[in-house]
Amino acid sequence: MCESKKHESYLKYRDELIEAGLLIPSGVQGVFGRNKTFEKVVAAFENYVSKMASERKCEVVSFSPILNRAHYLKTEHVYNFPDLLGSIHSFKKREPEQAEMIRKLNDNEDWTRDLDPTDVMMTPAACYPVYPANSGTLPLGGKTIDLTGHVFRHEPSDDPARMQIFRQREFVRLGTADEAREHRDYWIKMGKIILDSIGLKVKVVVANDPFFGRGGRLRKATQREQDLKHEFIIPICSEEDPTAIASCNYHLDSFGSKFDIKTDNGDIAHSSCIGFGLERVALALFKTHGIEMGKWPSEVLNILEL
Protein backbone atom coordinates (compact mmCIF):
# COMPACT_ATOMS: atom_id res chain seq x y z
CA MET A 1 0.00 0.00 0.00
CA CYS A 2 1.37 3.41 -0.87
CA GLU A 3 1.93 5.89 1.95
CA SER A 4 -1.04 8.12 1.06
CA LYS A 5 -3.41 5.12 1.01
CA LYS A 6 -2.08 4.05 4.40
CA HIS A 7 -2.55 7.54 5.76
CA GLU A 8 -6.13 7.57 4.46
CA SER A 9 -6.83 4.29 6.26
CA TYR A 10 -5.46 5.78 9.52
CA LEU A 11 -7.76 8.79 9.25
CA LYS A 12 -10.72 6.60 8.29
CA TYR A 13 -10.43 4.32 11.34
CA ARG A 14 -9.56 7.21 13.66
CA ASP A 15 -12.64 9.15 12.56
CA GLU A 16 -14.80 6.03 12.87
CA LEU A 17 -13.60 5.60 16.48
CA ILE A 18 -14.26 9.27 17.26
CA GLU A 19 -17.66 9.16 15.55
CA ALA A 20 -18.61 6.14 17.69
CA GLY A 21 -17.50 8.07 20.80
CA LEU A 22 -14.87 5.46 21.69
CA LEU A 23 -12.03 7.97 21.36
CA ILE A 24 -12.29 11.62 22.38
CA PRO A 25 -9.93 13.88 20.38
CA SER A 26 -7.68 16.31 22.27
CA GLY A 27 -6.45 18.36 19.32
CA VAL A 28 -3.01 16.69 19.59
CA GLN A 29 -2.15 13.67 17.42
CA GLY A 30 -2.09 10.42 19.39
CA VAL A 31 -3.60 11.88 22.60
CA PHE A 32 -7.18 10.76 23.24
CA GLY A 33 -9.76 10.43 25.95
CA ARG A 34 -11.78 7.20 26.00
CA ASN A 35 -15.43 6.55 26.75
CA LYS A 36 -16.95 3.99 29.13
CA THR A 37 -17.23 1.25 26.48
CA PHE A 38 -13.56 1.53 25.48
CA GLU A 39 -12.52 1.37 29.14
CA LYS A 40 -14.83 -1.61 29.74
CA VAL A 41 -13.04 -3.50 26.97
CA VAL A 42 -9.62 -2.62 28.41
CA ALA A 43 -10.71 -3.70 31.92
CA ALA A 44 -12.24 -6.92 30.56
CA PHE A 45 -9.03 -7.80 28.72
CA GLU A 46 -6.99 -7.07 31.85
CA ASN A 47 -9.23 -9.36 33.94
CA TYR A 48 -8.97 -12.10 31.33
CA VAL A 49 -5.16 -11.86 31.28
CA SER A 50 -5.13 -12.02 35.10
CA LYS A 51 -7.25 -15.16 35.01
CA MET A 52 -5.10 -16.82 32.35
CA ALA A 53 -1.91 -15.94 34.28
CA SER A 54 -3.26 -16.98 37.68
CA GLU A 55 -1.11 -20.13 37.79
CA ARG A 56 2.02 -17.92 37.72
CA LYS A 57 2.83 -16.52 41.15
CA CYS A 58 3.22 -12.75 40.73
CA GLU A 59 3.90 -9.71 42.85
CA VAL A 60 1.33 -7.09 41.83
CA VAL A 61 2.60 -3.50 41.86
CA SER A 62 1.69 -0.18 40.33
CA PHE A 63 3.94 2.68 39.22
CA SER A 64 3.30 6.24 38.11
CA PRO A 65 3.64 7.55 34.54
CA ILE A 66 6.86 9.34 35.58
CA LEU A 67 10.32 7.97 36.27
CA ASN A 68 13.32 9.14 38.29
CA ARG A 69 15.50 11.02 35.77
CA ALA A 70 18.68 9.31 37.04
CA HIS A 71 17.07 5.89 36.51
CA TYR A 72 15.91 6.94 33.06
CA LEU A 73 19.44 7.90 32.08
CA LYS A 74 20.81 4.56 33.31
CA THR A 75 18.57 2.68 30.88
CA GLU A 76 20.38 4.37 27.94
CA HIS A 77 17.02 5.00 26.22
CA VAL A 78 18.25 8.55 25.48
CA TYR A 79 21.01 7.17 23.22
CA ASN A 80 18.64 5.15 21.05
CA PHE A 81 15.33 7.01 21.14
CA PRO A 82 15.96 10.69 21.92
CA ASP A 83 13.07 11.63 19.61
CA LEU A 84 10.64 9.53 21.68
CA LEU A 85 11.61 10.70 25.18
CA GLY A 86 9.61 13.01 27.40
CA SER A 87 11.58 15.24 29.76
CA ILE A 88 9.51 17.12 32.34
CA HIS A 89 10.45 20.73 32.99
CA SER A 90 9.07 23.24 35.48
CA PHE A 91 9.60 26.81 36.66
CA LYS A 92 12.22 26.83 39.41
CA LYS A 93 13.23 30.48 39.51
CA ARG A 94 11.80 33.48 41.41
CA GLU A 95 9.56 36.51 41.00
CA PRO A 96 11.57 38.74 38.63
CA GLU A 97 12.26 35.80 36.29
CA GLN A 98 8.60 34.81 36.52
CA ALA A 99 7.51 38.22 35.24
CA GLU A 100 9.95 37.90 32.35
CA MET A 101 8.66 34.40 31.48
CA ILE A 102 5.07 35.63 31.51
CA ARG A 103 6.06 38.57 29.29
CA LYS A 104 7.54 36.11 26.77
CA LEU A 105 4.40 33.99 26.91
CA ASN A 106 2.17 37.03 26.34
CA ASP A 107 4.42 38.24 23.49
CA ASN A 108 4.34 34.82 21.79
CA GLU A 109 8.04 34.25 22.43
CA ASP A 110 9.38 30.86 23.58
CA TRP A 111 8.65 31.02 27.32
CA THR A 112 9.63 27.38 27.90
CA ARG A 113 13.36 28.24 27.83
CA ASP A 114 12.84 29.75 31.28
CA LEU A 115 11.88 26.33 32.66
CA ASP A 116 14.40 23.91 34.15
CA PRO A 117 14.47 20.12 34.02
CA THR A 118 12.87 18.42 37.04
CA ASP A 119 14.02 15.16 38.62
CA VAL A 120 11.56 13.16 36.52
CA MET A 121 10.98 11.95 32.96
CA MET A 122 8.01 10.30 31.27
CA THR A 123 8.17 6.49 31.56
CA PRO A 124 9.17 5.01 28.17
CA ALA A 125 8.11 1.40 29.00
CA ALA A 126 5.90 0.24 31.84
CA CYS A 127 8.56 -2.10 33.25
CA TYR A 128 11.32 0.52 33.61
CA PRO A 129 10.50 1.44 37.25
CA VAL A 130 10.62 -2.27 38.18
CA TYR A 131 14.40 -2.60 37.79
CA PRO A 132 15.64 0.18 40.13
CA ALA A 133 12.95 -0.91 42.63
CA ASN A 134 14.58 -4.37 42.71
CA SER A 135 18.23 -3.40 43.13
CA GLY A 136 19.87 -5.87 45.49
CA THR A 137 19.56 -9.62 45.87
CA LEU A 138 16.48 -11.48 44.66
CA PRO A 139 14.91 -14.30 46.68
CA LEU A 140 15.66 -17.88 45.57
CA GLY A 141 13.67 -18.51 42.39
CA GLY A 142 13.67 -14.82 41.51
CA LYS A 143 10.51 -12.77 41.12
CA THR A 144 7.68 -12.23 38.68
CA ILE A 145 6.07 -8.81 38.70
CA ASP A 146 2.62 -7.99 37.32
CA LEU A 147 1.87 -4.35 36.57
CA THR A 148 -0.06 -1.95 34.38
CA GLY A 149 1.47 1.42 33.65
CA HIS A 150 1.37 4.45 31.37
CA VAL A 151 3.96 4.81 28.63
CA PHE A 152 4.90 8.01 26.79
CA ARG A 153 6.39 8.05 23.29
CA HIS A 154 6.76 11.31 21.44
CA GLU A 155 5.70 10.13 17.99
CA PRO A 156 2.74 12.25 16.87
CA SER A 157 0.81 10.27 14.24
CA ASP A 158 -2.62 10.04 12.64
CA ASP A 159 -2.49 6.26 13.15
CA PRO A 160 -4.92 5.72 16.05
CA ALA A 161 -2.82 2.71 17.07
CA ARG A 162 0.28 4.90 17.49
CA MET A 163 -0.59 6.94 20.55
CA GLN A 164 1.78 9.28 22.36
CA ILE A 165 0.53 7.97 25.70
CA PHE A 166 -0.96 4.54 26.34
CA ARG A 167 -1.12 1.72 28.87
CA GLN A 168 0.88 -1.49 28.96
CA ARG A 169 0.06 -4.58 31.00
CA GLU A 170 3.36 -6.28 31.74
CA PHE A 171 4.64 -9.43 33.40
CA VAL A 172 8.31 -9.02 34.23
CA ARG A 173 10.61 -11.86 35.28
CA LEU A 174 13.76 -11.26 37.30
CA GLY A 175 15.99 -14.25 37.98
CA THR A 176 18.55 -16.55 36.38
CA ALA A 177 19.05 -16.74 32.62
CA ASP A 178 17.02 -19.97 32.60
CA GLU A 179 14.18 -18.38 34.57
CA ALA A 180 14.09 -15.34 32.28
CA ARG A 181 14.07 -17.54 29.16
CA GLU A 182 11.37 -19.82 30.58
CA HIS A 183 9.18 -16.76 31.26
CA ARG A 184 9.76 -15.47 27.74
CA ASP A 185 8.97 -18.87 26.18
CA TYR A 186 5.87 -19.34 28.37
CA TRP A 187 4.51 -15.93 27.39
CA ILE A 188 5.20 -16.33 23.67
CA LYS A 189 2.85 -19.33 23.84
CA MET A 190 0.36 -17.92 26.38
CA GLY A 191 0.25 -14.51 24.69
CA LYS A 192 -0.77 -16.19 21.43
CA ILE A 193 -3.35 -18.39 23.18
CA ILE A 194 -4.90 -15.35 24.90
CA LEU A 195 -5.04 -13.19 21.77
CA ASP A 196 -6.20 -16.00 19.46
CA SER A 197 -8.99 -16.96 21.87
CA ILE A 198 -10.57 -13.51 21.56
CA GLY A 199 -10.43 -13.63 17.79
CA LEU A 200 -7.18 -11.72 17.29
CA LYS A 201 -5.28 -13.90 14.82
CA VAL A 202 -1.81 -12.56 15.60
CA LYS A 203 1.44 -13.63 13.96
CA VAL A 204 4.45 -13.92 16.26
CA VAL A 205 7.53 -12.46 14.58
CA VAL A 206 11.11 -11.85 15.66
CA ALA A 207 11.65 -8.11 15.66
CA ASN A 208 14.59 -5.79 15.82
CA ASP A 209 14.47 -2.87 18.11
CA PRO A 210 17.72 -1.52 19.50
CA PHE A 211 16.18 -0.95 22.89
CA PHE A 212 19.30 -1.29 24.91
CA GLY A 213 22.94 -0.37 24.62
CA ARG A 214 24.59 2.50 22.81
CA GLY A 215 25.03 2.44 19.06
CA GLY A 216 21.67 1.11 17.99
CA ARG A 217 22.71 0.12 14.49
CA LEU A 218 25.40 -2.31 15.52
CA ARG A 219 23.10 -3.95 18.05
CA LYS A 220 20.24 -4.61 15.64
CA ALA A 221 21.86 -7.63 13.96
CA THR A 222 22.97 -9.12 17.27
CA GLN A 223 19.54 -8.82 18.76
CA ARG A 224 17.82 -10.42 15.82
CA GLU A 225 20.29 -13.32 15.88
CA GLN A 226 19.54 -13.92 19.52
CA ASP A 227 15.76 -13.74 19.13
CA LEU A 228 15.56 -11.26 21.96
CA LYS A 229 12.40 -9.52 20.81
CA HIS A 230 9.17 -11.19 19.65
CA GLU A 231 6.18 -9.18 18.55
CA PHE A 232 2.53 -10.24 18.25
CA ILE A 233 1.37 -8.47 15.10
CA ILE A 234 -2.05 -8.07 13.51
CA PRO A 235 -3.39 -5.72 10.84
CA ILE A 236 -5.32 -2.81 12.39
CA CYS A 237 -5.37 -0.06 9.77
CA SER A 238 -3.15 -1.73 7.17
CA GLU A 239 -2.81 -5.35 5.98
CA GLU A 240 0.73 -4.70 4.67
CA ASP A 241 1.96 -2.92 7.77
CA PRO A 242 0.48 -4.80 10.74
CA THR A 243 0.65 -3.40 14.28
CA ALA A 244 2.42 -4.99 17.25
CA ILE A 245 -0.22 -5.30 19.98
CA ALA A 246 2.09 -7.12 22.38
CA SER A 247 5.75 -8.03 22.63
CA CYS A 248 7.98 -10.41 24.55
CA ASN A 249 11.51 -9.29 25.35
CA TYR A 250 14.48 -11.08 26.82
CA HIS A 251 16.92 -8.44 28.08
CA LEU A 252 19.80 -10.80 28.98
CA ASP A 253 21.53 -9.18 32.00
CA SER A 254 21.15 -5.65 30.63
CA PHE A 255 18.84 -4.31 33.36
CA GLY A 256 20.37 -6.58 35.99
CA SER A 257 23.80 -5.05 35.47
CA LYS A 258 22.57 -1.43 35.13
CA PHE A 259 20.51 -1.60 38.32
CA ASP A 260 22.64 -4.04 40.29
CA ILE A 261 20.06 -6.82 40.56
CA LYS A 262 21.53 -10.13 41.71
CA THR A 263 20.21 -13.68 41.92
CA ASP A 264 20.35 -15.37 45.32
CA ASN A 265 23.71 -16.92 44.43
CA GLY A 266 25.25 -13.54 43.62
CA ASP A 267 25.13 -13.63 39.80
CA ILE A 268 23.84 -10.64 37.84
CA ALA A 269 20.14 -11.23 37.28
CA HIS A 270 18.63 -11.69 33.82
CA SER A 271 15.21 -10.34 32.97
CA SER A 272 12.41 -10.78 30.46
CA CYS A 273 8.93 -9.39 30.02
CA ILE A 274 5.73 -9.51 28.06
CA GLY A 275 3.87 -6.28 27.48
CA PHE A 276 0.33 -6.03 26.11
CA GLY A 277 -0.47 -2.64 24.58
CA LEU A 278 -3.93 -2.21 26.10
CA GLU A 279 -5.22 0.50 23.75
CA ARG A 280 -3.87 -1.44 20.75
CA VAL A 281 -5.56 -4.66 21.90
CA ALA A 282 -8.85 -2.74 22.24
CA LEU A 283 -8.37 -1.11 18.81
CA ALA A 284 -7.64 -4.52 17.26
CA LEU A 285 -10.82 -5.92 18.86
CA PHE A 286 -12.97 -3.05 17.54
CA LYS A 287 -11.38 -3.44 14.09
CA THR A 288 -11.78 -7.22 13.99
CA HIS A 289 -15.24 -7.60 15.53
CA GLY A 290 -16.81 -4.26 14.66
CA ILE A 291 -17.20 -0.83 16.18
CA GLU A 292 -20.29 -1.87 18.19
CA MET A 293 -19.14 -3.97 21.10
CA GLY A 294 -22.65 -5.35 21.69
CA LYS A 295 -22.52 -7.02 18.27
CA TRP A 296 -19.21 -8.85 18.75
CA PRO A 297 -19.33 -12.66 18.45
CA SER A 298 -20.94 -14.07 21.58
CA GLU A 299 -17.92 -16.35 22.11
CA VAL A 300 -15.64 -13.31 22.41
CA LEU A 301 -18.08 -11.47 24.69
CA ASN A 302 -18.35 -14.59 26.89
CA ILE A 303 -14.60 -15.10 27.18
CA LEU A 304 -14.11 -11.43 28.10
CA GLU A 305 -17.17 -11.53 30.39
CA LEU A 306 -18.57 -8.48 28.61
Added chain:
Amino acid sequence: MCESKKHESYLKYRDELIEAGLLIPSGVQGVFGRNKTFEKVVAAFENYVSKMASERKCEVVSFSPILNRAHYLKTEHVYNFPDLLGSIHSFKKREPEQAEMIRKLNDNEDWTRDLDPTDVMMTPAACYPVYPANSGTLPLGGKTIDLTGHVFRHEPSDDPARMQIFRQREFVRLGTADEAREHRDYWIKMGKIILDSIGLKVKVVVANDPFFGRGGRLRKATQREQDLKHEFIIPICSEEDPTAIASCNYHLDSFGSKFDIKTDNGDIAHSSCIGFGLERVALALFKTHGIEMGKWPSEVLNILEL
Protein backbone atom coordinates in the same frame (compact mmCIF):
# COMPACT_ATOMS: atom_id res chain seq x y z
CA MET B 1 4.07 22.16 65.79
CA CYS B 2 7.41 23.62 64.72
CA GLU B 3 8.64 22.97 61.20
CA SER B 4 11.29 20.45 62.22
CA LYS B 5 8.78 18.43 64.25
CA LYS B 6 6.42 18.44 61.28
CA HIS B 7 9.19 17.31 58.99
CA GLU B 8 10.05 14.48 61.40
CA SER B 9 6.43 13.32 61.36
CA TYR B 10 6.47 13.27 57.53
CA LEU B 11 9.58 11.08 57.48
CA LYS B 12 8.19 8.81 60.20
CA TYR B 13 4.93 8.06 58.37
CA ARG B 14 6.65 7.85 54.98
CA ASP B 15 9.16 5.31 56.33
CA GLU B 16 6.38 3.35 58.02
CA LEU B 17 4.53 3.13 54.68
CA ILE B 18 7.69 2.03 52.88
CA GLU B 19 8.55 -0.48 55.62
CA ALA B 20 5.06 -2.00 55.29
CA GLY B 21 5.60 -2.24 51.52
CA LEU B 22 2.60 0.00 50.78
CA LEU B 23 4.77 2.63 49.07
CA ILE B 24 7.80 1.79 46.92
CA PRO B 25 10.38 4.62 46.90
CA SER B 26 11.72 5.86 43.55
CA GLY B 27 14.58 7.99 44.83
CA VAL B 28 12.61 11.15 43.97
CA GLN B 29 10.52 12.95 46.62
CA GLY B 30 6.80 12.42 46.15
CA VAL B 31 7.11 9.74 43.44
CA PHE B 32 6.20 6.25 44.63
CA GLY B 33 5.14 2.85 43.42
CA ARG B 34 2.33 1.14 45.33
CA ASN B 35 1.80 -2.48 46.27
CA LYS B 36 -1.28 -4.65 45.78
CA THR B 37 -2.82 -3.76 49.17
CA PHE B 38 -2.55 -0.01 48.57
CA GLU B 39 -4.14 -0.41 45.13
CA LYS B 40 -6.90 -2.61 46.59
CA VAL B 41 -7.80 0.18 49.01
CA VAL B 42 -7.85 2.75 46.18
CA ALA B 43 -10.04 0.48 44.01
CA ALA B 44 -12.36 -0.26 46.95
CA PHE B 45 -12.80 3.45 47.67
CA GLU B 46 -13.50 4.12 43.98
CA ASN B 47 -16.15 1.39 43.90
CA TYR B 48 -17.74 2.75 47.05
CA VAL B 49 -17.88 6.27 45.60
CA SER B 50 -19.44 4.88 42.39
CA LYS B 51 -22.10 3.12 44.46
CA MET B 52 -22.85 6.19 46.54
CA ALA B 53 -23.08 8.37 43.41
CA SER B 54 -25.17 5.89 41.40
CA GLU B 55 -28.33 8.03 41.70
CA ARG B 56 -26.58 10.82 39.78
CA LYS B 57 -26.61 10.22 36.02
CA CYS B 58 -23.02 10.52 34.81
CA GLU B 59 -21.06 10.16 31.61
CA VAL B 60 -18.00 8.03 32.44
CA VAL B 61 -14.82 9.01 30.58
CA SER B 62 -11.10 8.58 30.98
CA PHE B 63 -8.27 10.91 30.00
CA SER B 64 -4.50 10.55 29.86
CA PRO B 65 -2.00 12.16 32.25
CA ILE B 66 -1.05 14.63 29.51
CA LEU B 67 -2.91 17.64 28.17
CA ASN B 68 -2.88 19.61 24.90
CA ARG B 69 -0.41 22.47 25.53
CA ALA B 70 -2.77 25.02 23.94
CA HIS B 71 -5.57 23.91 26.27
CA TYR B 72 -3.22 24.07 29.24
CA LEU B 73 -2.33 27.68 28.40
CA LYS B 74 -6.00 28.65 28.11
CA THR B 75 -6.62 27.59 31.72
CA GLU B 76 -4.15 30.27 32.92
CA HIS B 77 -2.60 27.79 35.37
CA VAL B 78 0.83 29.03 34.21
CA TYR B 79 0.10 32.51 35.65
CA ASN B 80 -0.73 31.24 39.13
CA PHE B 81 1.28 28.04 39.56
CA PRO B 82 4.33 28.14 37.26
CA ASP B 83 6.34 26.29 39.93
CA LEU B 84 3.89 23.36 39.86
CA LEU B 85 3.57 22.89 36.09
CA GLY B 86 5.09 20.08 34.06
CA SER B 87 6.09 20.90 30.48
CA ILE B 88 7.07 17.89 28.34
CA HIS B 89 10.08 18.33 26.09
CA SER B 90 11.61 15.99 23.54
CA PHE B 91 14.43 15.85 20.99
CA LYS B 92 13.19 17.24 17.69
CA LYS B 93 16.43 17.94 15.86
CA ARG B 94 18.65 15.74 13.62
CA GLU B 95 21.83 13.66 13.68
CA PRO B 96 24.56 16.32 14.11
CA GLU B 97 22.62 17.99 16.94
CA GLN B 98 21.99 14.55 18.47
CA ALA B 99 25.72 13.85 18.69
CA GLU B 100 26.24 17.22 20.37
CA MET B 101 23.45 16.55 22.89
CA ILE B 102 24.93 13.15 23.73
CA ARG B 103 28.36 14.76 24.14
CA LYS B 104 26.86 17.19 26.67
CA LEU B 105 25.17 14.35 28.51
CA ASN B 106 28.40 12.37 28.68
CA ASP B 107 30.36 15.45 29.82
CA ASN B 108 27.80 16.20 32.55
CA GLU B 109 26.70 19.40 30.87
CA ASP B 110 23.00 20.37 30.66
CA TRP B 111 21.85 18.29 27.68
CA THR B 112 18.18 19.15 28.21
CA ARG B 113 18.63 22.60 26.58
CA ASP B 114 18.82 20.71 23.27
CA LEU B 115 15.25 19.49 23.74
CA ASP B 116 12.21 21.39 22.45
CA PRO B 117 8.74 21.70 23.96
CA THR B 118 6.22 19.17 22.62
CA ASP B 119 2.51 19.81 22.10
CA VAL B 120 1.69 18.42 25.55
CA MET B 121 1.93 19.31 29.24
CA MET B 122 1.32 17.28 32.39
CA THR B 123 -2.32 17.52 33.51
CA PRO B 124 -2.55 19.81 36.61
CA ALA B 125 -6.08 18.70 37.63
CA ALA B 126 -7.99 15.63 36.48
CA CYS B 127 -10.92 17.68 35.17
CA TYR B 128 -8.91 19.98 32.86
CA PRO B 129 -9.32 17.79 29.73
CA VAL B 130 -13.11 17.76 30.30
CA TYR B 131 -13.63 21.42 29.36
CA PRO B 132 -12.06 21.53 25.87
CA ALA B 133 -13.72 18.16 25.14
CA ASN B 134 -17.10 19.83 25.79
CA SER B 135 -16.73 22.98 23.71
CA GLY B 136 -20.05 23.75 22.04
CA THR B 137 -23.61 23.51 23.25
CA LEU B 138 -24.59 21.22 26.12
CA PRO B 139 -27.79 19.16 26.05
CA LEU B 140 -30.77 20.46 28.06
CA GLY B 141 -29.98 19.85 31.72
CA GLY B 142 -26.25 19.98 31.09
CA LYS B 143 -23.90 17.10 31.80
CA THR B 144 -22.21 15.38 34.73
CA ILE B 145 -18.90 13.69 34.00
CA ASP B 146 -17.30 10.98 36.13
CA LEU B 147 -13.58 10.38 35.67
CA THR B 148 -10.36 9.28 37.33
CA GLY B 149 -7.11 10.79 36.13
CA HIS B 150 -3.48 11.41 36.96
CA VAL B 151 -2.39 14.82 38.19
CA PHE B 152 1.16 16.22 38.21
CA ARG B 153 2.34 18.92 40.61
CA HIS B 154 5.99 19.79 40.83
CA GLU B 155 6.28 20.18 44.59
CA PRO B 156 8.94 17.74 45.83
CA SER B 157 8.26 17.05 49.51
CA ASP B 158 8.98 14.50 52.23
CA ASP B 159 5.29 14.62 53.18
CA PRO B 160 3.97 11.31 51.81
CA ALA B 161 0.59 13.03 51.29
CA ARG B 162 2.15 15.62 48.98
CA MET B 163 3.00 13.56 45.93
CA GLN B 164 4.27 14.94 42.64
CA ILE B 165 1.94 12.60 40.77
CA PHE B 166 -1.31 11.15 42.05
CA ARG B 167 -4.84 10.20 41.02
CA GLN B 168 -8.04 12.19 41.42
CA ARG B 169 -11.56 10.82 41.14
CA GLU B 170 -13.73 13.67 39.96
CA PHE B 171 -17.37 14.40 39.27
CA VAL B 172 -17.67 17.46 37.05
CA ARG B 173 -20.89 19.35 36.39
CA LEU B 174 -21.41 21.47 33.28
CA GLY B 175 -24.64 23.44 33.02
CA THR B 176 -26.43 26.51 34.30
CA ALA B 177 -25.27 28.42 37.40
CA ASP B 178 -28.06 26.71 39.37
CA GLU B 179 -27.03 23.26 38.15
CA ALA B 180 -23.37 23.89 38.98
CA ARG B 181 -24.24 25.16 42.47
CA GLU B 182 -26.62 22.24 43.12
CA HIS B 183 -23.81 19.81 42.19
CA ARG B 184 -21.38 21.60 44.49
CA ASP B 185 -23.88 21.64 47.38
CA TYR B 186 -24.80 17.97 46.83
CA TRP B 187 -21.16 16.91 46.88
CA ILE B 188 -20.22 18.97 49.93
CA LYS B 189 -22.82 16.88 51.80
CA MET B 190 -22.22 13.57 50.02
CA GLY B 191 -18.44 13.90 50.21
CA LYS B 192 -18.66 14.28 53.99
CA ILE B 193 -21.10 11.35 54.28
CA ILE B 194 -18.77 9.11 52.24
CA LEU B 195 -15.62 10.05 54.14
CA ASP B 196 -17.26 10.00 57.60
CA SER B 197 -18.74 6.56 56.93
CA ILE B 198 -15.29 5.03 56.48
CA GLY B 199 -14.01 6.58 59.67
CA LEU B 200 -12.40 9.68 58.17
CA LYS B 201 -13.69 12.50 60.37
CA VAL B 202 -13.07 15.32 57.94
CA LYS B 203 -13.77 18.99 58.52
CA VAL B 204 -15.19 20.93 55.58
CA VAL B 205 -13.54 24.33 55.32
CA VAL B 206 -13.73 27.20 52.88
CA ALA B 207 -10.33 27.51 51.27
CA ASN B 208 -8.54 30.04 49.18
CA ASP B 209 -6.67 28.92 46.16
CA PRO B 210 -6.27 31.37 43.29
CA PHE B 211 -6.84 28.63 40.76
CA PHE B 212 -8.21 30.79 38.02
CA GLY B 213 -7.60 34.21 36.58
CA ARG B 214 -4.45 36.27 36.50
CA GLY B 215 -3.27 38.10 39.60
CA GLY B 216 -3.82 35.45 42.23
CA ARG B 217 -3.54 37.81 45.19
CA LEU B 218 -6.43 40.01 44.22
CA ARG B 219 -8.63 37.04 43.52
CA LYS B 220 -8.05 35.34 46.86
CA ALA B 221 -10.40 37.57 48.83
CA THR B 222 -13.09 37.44 46.18
CA GLN B 223 -12.95 33.68 46.02
CA ARG B 224 -13.19 33.26 49.75
CA GLU B 225 -16.15 35.63 49.90
CA GLN B 226 -17.94 33.62 47.27
CA ASP B 227 -17.23 30.28 48.94
CA LEU B 228 -15.91 28.91 45.66
CA LYS B 229 -13.57 26.32 47.16
CA HIS B 230 -14.38 23.88 49.96
CA GLU B 231 -11.83 21.42 51.22
CA PHE B 232 -12.32 18.22 53.21
CA ILE B 233 -9.43 18.25 55.64
CA ILE B 234 -8.13 15.65 58.11
CA PRO B 235 -4.84 15.29 59.97
CA ILE B 236 -2.54 12.77 58.28
CA CYS B 237 0.98 13.56 59.49
CA SER B 238 0.17 16.67 61.52
CA GLU B 239 -2.76 17.64 63.78
CA GLU B 240 -2.02 21.35 63.35
CA ASP B 241 -1.64 21.24 59.59
CA PRO B 242 -4.34 18.87 58.31
CA THR B 243 -4.36 17.60 54.72
CA ALA B 244 -7.09 18.22 52.13
CA ILE B 245 -8.13 14.76 50.90
CA ALA B 246 -10.93 16.08 48.69
CA SER B 247 -12.22 19.43 47.48
CA CYS B 248 -15.35 20.90 45.93
CA ASN B 249 -14.95 23.78 43.53
CA TYR B 250 -17.43 26.07 41.85
CA HIS B 251 -15.71 27.71 38.88
CA LEU B 252 -18.49 30.15 37.96
CA ASP B 253 -18.29 30.53 34.15
CA SER B 254 -14.49 30.52 34.11
CA PHE B 255 -14.03 27.28 32.14
CA GLY B 256 -17.24 27.83 30.20
CA SER B 257 -15.97 31.11 28.79
CA LYS B 258 -12.37 29.92 28.19
CA PHE B 259 -13.52 26.81 26.29
CA ASP B 260 -16.71 28.18 24.75
CA ILE B 261 -19.12 25.83 26.51
CA LYS B 262 -22.75 26.94 26.25
CA THR B 263 -25.98 25.82 27.89
CA ASP B 264 -28.81 24.77 25.59
CA ASN B 265 -30.26 28.29 25.70
CA GLY B 266 -26.98 29.84 24.55
CA ASP B 267 -25.63 31.17 27.87
CA ILE B 268 -22.04 30.57 28.88
CA ALA B 269 -21.99 27.37 30.94
CA HIS B 270 -20.99 27.30 34.60
CA SER B 271 -19.08 24.38 36.09
CA SER B 272 -18.29 22.77 39.43
CA CYS B 273 -16.51 19.64 40.54
CA ILE B 274 -15.59 17.43 43.43
CA GLY B 275 -12.20 15.75 43.39
CA PHE B 276 -11.12 12.99 45.76
CA GLY B 277 -7.34 12.64 46.08
CA LEU B 278 -7.16 8.85 45.91
CA GLU B 279 -3.67 8.41 47.34
CA ARG B 280 -4.49 10.89 50.13
CA VAL B 281 -7.72 9.06 51.00
CA ALA B 282 -5.75 5.79 51.20
CA LEU B 283 -3.02 7.44 53.32
CA ALA B 284 -5.69 8.87 55.66
CA LEU B 285 -7.25 5.41 56.00
CA PHE B 286 -3.90 3.77 56.82
CA LYS B 287 -3.15 6.56 59.30
CA THR B 288 -6.56 6.44 60.97
CA HIS B 289 -7.15 2.68 61.09
CA GLY B 290 -3.61 1.36 61.14
CA ILE B 291 -0.95 0.25 58.69
CA GLU B 292 -2.34 -3.30 58.52
CA MET B 293 -5.48 -3.23 56.41
CA GLY B 294 -6.63 -6.62 57.71
CA LYS B 295 -6.92 -5.12 61.21
CA TRP B 296 -9.10 -2.15 60.27
CA PRO B 297 -12.50 -1.92 62.02
CA SER B 298 -14.80 -4.53 60.47
CA GLU B 299 -17.40 -1.82 59.77
CA VAL B 300 -14.92 0.02 57.54
CA LEU B 301 -13.83 -3.19 55.80
CA ASN B 302 -17.48 -4.11 55.21
CA ILE B 303 -18.42 -0.72 53.77
CA LEU B 304 -15.43 -0.82 51.43
CA GLU B 305 -16.08 -4.51 50.64
CA LEU B 306 -12.47 -5.30 51.53
